[in-house]
Amino acid sequence: AQSVTQPDIHITVSEGASLELRCNYSYGATPYLFWYVQSPGQGLQLLLKYFSGDTLVQGIKGFEAEFKRSQSSFNLRKPSVHWSDAAEYFCAVGASNFGNEKLTFGTGTRLTIIP
Amino acid sequence: NAGVTQTPKFRVLKTGQSMTLLCAQDMNHEYMYWYRQDPGMGLRLIHYSVGEGTTAKGEVPDGYNVSRLKKQNFLLGLESAAPSQTSVYFCASSYTQGRLQETQYFGPGTRLLVL
Numbered sequence: 001a002q003s004v005t006q007p008d009i010h011i012t013v014s015e016g017a018s019l020e021l022r023c024n025y026s027y028g029a030t031p032y033l034f035w036y037v038q039s040p041g042q043g044l045q046l047l048l049k050y051f052s053g054d055t056l057v058q059g060i061k062g063f064e065a066e067f068k069r070s071q072s073s074f075n076l077r078k079p080s081v082h083w084s085d086a087a088e089y090f091c092a093v094g095a096s097n098f099g100n101e102k103l104t105f106g107t108g109t110r111l112t113i114i115p
Numbered sequence: 116n117a118g119v120t121q122t123p124k125f126r127v128l129k130t131g132q133s134m135t136l137l138c139a140q141d142m143n144h145e146y147m148y149w150y151r152q153d154p155g156m157g158l159r160l161i162h163y164s165v166g167e168g169t170t171a172k173g174e175v176p177d178g179y180n181v182s183r184l185k186k187q188n189f190l191l192g193l194e195s196a197a198p199s200q201t202s203v204y205f206c207a208s209s210y211t212q213g214r215l216q217e218t219q220y221f222g223p224g225t226r227l228l229v230l
Binding site: 044104108 | 119148150155156157158159160163173205207218219220221222223224
């Protein structure tokens with residue numbers, strides 16, 4: 001069974017600073033990896049996803065993530081955060097075998113932006 | 116397109132009462148999911164459906180039932196609510212083609228309080 005670990009429960013970053021949110025996964029085969037963002041009181045919105053190919057994927061709102069198979073990681077990055085990036089971020093892993101299209105989510109990282 | 120909608124947005128129940136949460140999607144998606152979100156635990160899959168008339172158990176199915184009588188609707192039922200079912204419930208849908216795990220689109224959530 002797949003699993004996801006987001007080791008940072010809460011991160012505080014100054015506006016304009018760079019950001020990296022960590023995600024480690026466990027899955028026996030090539031995983032499908034996702035980052036979702038949840039603004040307060042809202043549902044989840046997809047930021048980016050990795051299925052195959054280039055290990056550096058670009059997403060919306062200036063986010064990117066890099067898949068590192070050797071480290072079982074899929075960390076999310078942004079070079080310069082904006083106050084509107086304050087939200088909760090979830091990493092998720094999906095199985096690649098047909099008939100098992102469930103996603104397993106991490107526990108989330110809450111991002112606070114300070115002026 | 117409205118995307119994924121959920122009814123109601125908020126509900127208070129007494130222990131032992133029953134209720135049904137409605138999820139509707141207008142994207143012609145085959146797959147639909149019900150999650151619950153609890154503090155510090157991320158999203159956990161309750162039940163899901165891979166098509167009209169089919170349902171399957173997720174990670175935390177006990178105490179819940181689901182039905183998918185129409186492709187666009189996915190109902191989550193609580194037959195006898197318990198305080199442990201106090202949570203925020205999210206519905207999601209996706210169009211999965213072949214072996215690809217497609218993006219899940221989330222509804223805005225239903226906040227349920229069981230007293």
